[in-house]
Amino acid sequence: MAATDHSPSSYDPNPPTRVRLHKALSRGRQITQQEASDELGVSKRHVRDVVKTLREEGVPVQEAFEDRRRVYYLEPGDWHSEAITLDIPERQLLTLLVATQAARPTLSPTPLAEDLDAASASLEEALGGRVVSFIPAFESERWHFNRATSVDIDPEVFWALKRAIADRHPVYIDYYSASRGAWSQDRKIDPLMFAVRRGAWLCVAYCHERDATIDFNQVGIEQVDVAEEEHFTPPSGYNRDEYFEGRFGALAGGDAHDVVLRIDDELAPxxxxxxxxxTQEVSAVEEGIEVTFQVQGLDEIASFVLSWGPGVEVRSPDSLRHRVAVEARAVAKQYS
Incomplete structure (x- = not known):
């Protein structure tokens, strides 16, 4: 089903009063009741009726009082951009449509998921019969992407971090660290970017407590207070594109290691x-292949090795070999 369109009209030369007010609010304006009355040429009482009508139509008009004046506005997430026209080949239009399908699993734990569904429906409706090489409404039946396994993220946490990243404001968070099993209160961080690793939505941030750039799983963040009067500069040496190099999975930190695994013939393919x-490199050896990785930290590569069972053997480093052996014995003992 196509999403209901609450976007302000850009085509009617004499749009209704409610459309004109919605369009003004959708551009991010905060309009007093008196200003709306003057600009629309109606009484202040009529302005109140227009606002009521917009709300009944699903437009979330907010209001506040400033210096004893009633002010109307929309939250940033409810603003609308001007109409956008794309003049691109149909294969690129198909790619955009498929991209909305592919993005659903990644965005499903976030408040962006609902907006993506609405945008995808709007795109299908807008394309309608205007394309000939594919049928937009049928494409959803031709693609399947698995849903992310993350726990849903608190929308207030997500949007507060999003604004702080965009405006470079530090934030104070209450954070639960699953690895340490402990809470930290009012922890000051400078949020740098969002990232998705192995289905986990992370906020990469400079931590003032640790004096280092580390990852925070957004599921573990319970409270976010944005220090709007402060601004930060990314730490020296921070590079967004290089940050995850050498990482085997979602976890940051740890020393660099050269890992060598022997893989049985059955698993070699x-x-x-x-x-x-x-950094993966594969070479042939007797009874299988040898695979090497250059990784930071051993936590996630240990879990990776164990997931393959006896068909994967750690050749080096000895610390990883010992760790896998201890964990394997513990699992065997539990089921003996």
Whole structure:
């Protein structure tokens, strides 16, 4: 079903009063009742009736009082841009449509998911019978992407961090660290970017407590207070594109290691046709293949090795070999 369109009209040369007011509010304006009355040429009482009508139509008009004046506005998430026209080939239009399908699993834990569904429906409706090489309404039946496994993120946390990243404001958070099993209160961080690693939505931030750039799982953030009077500069040496290099999975930190694995013949094809890490190298050895990785930290590569069972053996480093052996014995003991 196509989403209801509450966007202000851009085509009617004599739009209704409610459309004119909606359009003004949708541009981010805060309009007093007197200003609306003057600009629309109606009484202040009629302005109140127009606002009521907009709300009944699903437009979330907000109001506040400033210096004893009634002010109407929309939250930033409810603003509308001017109409956008794309003049691109149909294959690129198809790519955009498929991209909305592919993005759903990643965005599903976030408040962006609902807006994506609405945007996808609007795109399908806008394309309608205007394309000939594909049928927009049928494309959703031809693609399947698995939903992310993350727990849903608190919308207030998500949007507060999003605004802080955009405006470079530090924030104070209450954060639960699953690895330490402990809470930290009023922890000051400078949020730098969002990232998705192995289905987990992270906020990469400079932590003033640790004096380091680290990852915070957004699921563990319970409270966000934005220091709007402060601004930060990204730490020296921080590079968004290089930040995750050397990481095997979602976790940051740890020393660099050269990991060598021996893979049985039965499992060799999986490593020969799939890249599990940017540094992965494969070479033939007796009874299988040898795979090498250059990684930071051993936590996630240990879990990765254990997930393959006896068909994957750690050759080096010895610390990883010992760790996998201890965990494997513990699992065997639990089921013996």
């Amino acid at each position: 999986y490593f020969e046709r799939k890249l599990y890490h940017p």
